[in-house]
Amino acid sequence: MEGLVDAPIRETLTAVGGIDRCVTEFIRVTQGMLPPRIFYKYAPELHNGCETRVGVPVAVQLLGSDPVQMGRHGAKAVELGATQVDINFGCPAKTVNKHKGGCVLMREPELMQQITEAVRAAVPAHVPVTAKMRLGYDDRSMGVACGQALEAAGASEIVVHARSKVDGYKPPAYWEDVARVREAVDAHVIVNGEIWTVADYWRCREVSGCDDVMIGRGLIARPDLARRIRASQRNESVPDMTWPEVVRLVEGYAVALQDRLEDRFVTGRIKQWLNYLRGGYGEAQRLWPEARKIRDVAPMLACLKQPVPVTEAA
Known part of the structure; x- marks a missing residue:
């Protein structure tokens, strides 16, 4: 959620409770090597062990299409303190896709694999390399192929937004298609998309078969959603935030x-x-x-x- 889910809002929402991990806005990687100040701008948590003040880990996310440059920037992120490097293959923004970044790369699973391999090779083995994608660009037919490419490249975790680029953010989310990706790979798959309530969370898990979910807009709309989900996992309830x-x-x-x-x-x-x-x-x-x-x-x-x-x- 470029332009909104920045470090201050990560601090704000993680303090409410229920959130296990966060990811930064994407750092756009092009031709030249970015200076450390850009990494610190998007991920000031690098100064704090890559955690928010309440101890929630934060992954540094990169976006780009040049495998060599992405590898170099993955290595630099870790040098500056990143404990997880995430790669964005899911952004549907026209400007980003026009410059061959984000979801448009799902038309080229081979390139997705090359990018992820380059980052995995450049990052120390103990640091997870993960990725976020959609179910495809023009339609929802590329989820399995792209998920398999990411796994083959060494991604240990794949977040799948349950729509294609063409679907945008229009309901519904196709959680059942995320289930197909999950069944096709051994990497840990996390489902994302259209989780606005505690009931949505449980239904999403049932349909997708995923144990974990990533929440974006739903958590912005209801800042206590993660806390209420956590309570529901314990068969407890907490008052709604006023x-x-x-x-x-x-x-x-x-x-x-x-x-x-x-x-x-x-x-x-x-x-x-x-x-x-x-x-x-x-x-x-x-x-x-x-x-x-x-x-x-x-x-x-x-x-x-x-x-x-x-x-x-x-």
């Missing part, structure tokens, strides 16, 4: 961002988050028409903290 509690998370996120960005960009990030929160909280939905017009941080936070009238059911 809107005032969410607002306090957003406030903390804004403070952290102000050390990194100009206020106008901070407000933009808050709006991005609020847009997702509309799917989890009626308060966010009702505040959205006013909040989307605000440009400064203080008025934005004041807007979020105002009493929100309860809409009675018809």
Whole structure:
């Protein structure tokens, strides 16, 4: 989730609980060797054993199509402290795909294998090399072939987003097709896509046969989703996070961002988050028409903290 799931939001959400691991936004690898400051920009956790402050491990993710350069950058990430190197073969963004990065590489499983082999060869054996992909680019027919290519290259874990590039993010997620990838490889497969509730989590596991899930947008919409899933695994329940509690998370996120960005960009990030929160909280939905017009941080936070009238059911 480029542009939103940055280090401050990783700190915010891992502190809520229930998250086992995180991954950075992708570091785009092209021709030249990136300086260490770029790695630290995307993964400041490198200064802290590649963990968030509450001890949740963070994988450094790379995106690119040049095997040699990807290998060099994988080695540099580990030199700087990375404990897991992840490769992005799943990004569906047009600009990224146009420059032969992300999901478009699923048209070429041989190149995916070469890239992964190069990173695996460049990274010490004790450091996991993992990958994220979709089920294909033009359709969902390439999942098994690409999964097998990644496994042959040495990827120990494969996250599969349960759609093709053409599917975008439109429901449904095709968890049953992830099951076919899981059955075709020995590498650990993690399913991703369309997990918004605890019930979605359990149904996704049943359909895909995967023991583990990666959650993206669902966790942004409901910051306590991982915590509630963890409780459900223990046959326990925890109270849902209230809107005032969410607002306090957003406030903390804004403070952290102000050390990194100009206020106008901070407000933009808050709006991005609020847009997702509309799917989890009626308060966010009702505040959205006013909040989307605000440009400064203080008025934005004041807007979020105002009493929100309860809409009675018809």
